Amino acid sequence: MPSETGRLAGRIAVITGASRGIGAAVAKRFAAEGAQLILIARTVGGLEELDDAIRAEGGLQPVLVPHDLRDAEGLDRLGASLNERYGKLDILIGNAGILGPLTPVAHIPPAVWQEVMEVNVTANYRLIRSLDPLLRLSDAGRAVFVTSGKASSGLAYWGPYAVSKAALEALVRSYAAEVTKTNIRVNLLSPGAIRTGMRAAAFPGEDPESLRPPEALCDHFLELASPTCQRNGEVVAAE
Template sequence: MNTRLALIIGATGTLGKAITKKLASQNIQLILASRNIDKLEKLYEQIINISILKPIIITLDLSHGRSIDKLGGKIFEKYKKLDILINCSSFYPKLSPIHHINPKEFSKLININISANWQIIRSFDPLLRLSKYGRAYFFICKRKTYNEPYFGSYVLSSNAIEALIKSWKKEIKKTNIIVSTYDPGPVDGALRNSAFPGENKNNVNTAELSAKHFINLLEKSYTSLT
């Protein structure tokens, strides 16, 4: 791929970091967004050893819609477009019966996993339209495991995001943008370990392998353009 501008939301998560490093090795200009500045700075130091392009790091709290709007405005002011949007951030309360989910955690789930994704679409759709070939990917969980009891919050989030993206995809079918949800499958990391403690690691992917599969998918979306 030619040098492009990519925004990775949730860049400091297990999978976000792996994807960031894969993109950095292709010398794509990166904007890395996460809530934790310390983790962002640590990731920045790793990326400058991989890429000739220094990444931009921005703290972003997805529970505050105005911060998403502000980020969109800043990107427009500096770059006038966005080529690649990747949202691999998420929040899930501990597995439990629906009636045991903490009300504050449920509200956080709605804000971060559903409302924030709508806000992201609202804020970055115009920037993706300004790209020659805009791409947007939203990570979800679709495995049958999550249709079992105690996974209600997982199913709610994934179904809501998928519904949003399906509608958006139809609305922009005559534009230059390609949007999709993406299920990376089970990925070894803190989120997975909290949901499945003691799980056999042979049954899950490493973040690096999942990132490689995703980057291959991203690259294939450009092949018909060459």
């Protein structure tokens, strides 16, 4: 059961990519720690199942936001909506991402390249732009974005995904440097090999039972989202 004295009691948290995998696991843990959640994902059914699970455990009823992150104007409106309802934001978890094709760079259609960049990079920029004013109104605004070791691996066929994560890291580190004199702290989390649908798509021959479940990451997210966290501009490896 959630506790009124949980580490996130009274805190407002936005989580993207919340309907499954890492996002859903983090949402359940944050709810158990007392957070009020705003859950964003494209899959309505997945959000509703997560809502049921959180309320079954006694968590606060989350706000469900079915939304495609490529809808930039919708992300712009998000900040105004949250300001009207809550007057602040304490936590932003930028978890949503897509893999894109694992194929030679020269074979990638421009529209596919653009989609990966829009979801993995531009959407996070729009979230920062929309929600930074609300994070500044928190006594301890915290933002955590999910990256990958592929950002610096230089592996063949991983072009769009690797480039998008490298760009995300540059974006987040720049933002972190800009908020050093505020109450905001911003970091990146690199999960490593985790049992998710994206991992299964990238490595279809791998035994999923040999991998850590998404729940194994929750302590790392909780640490980086907690008001006591003073890390800033770091890439935290959850290996």
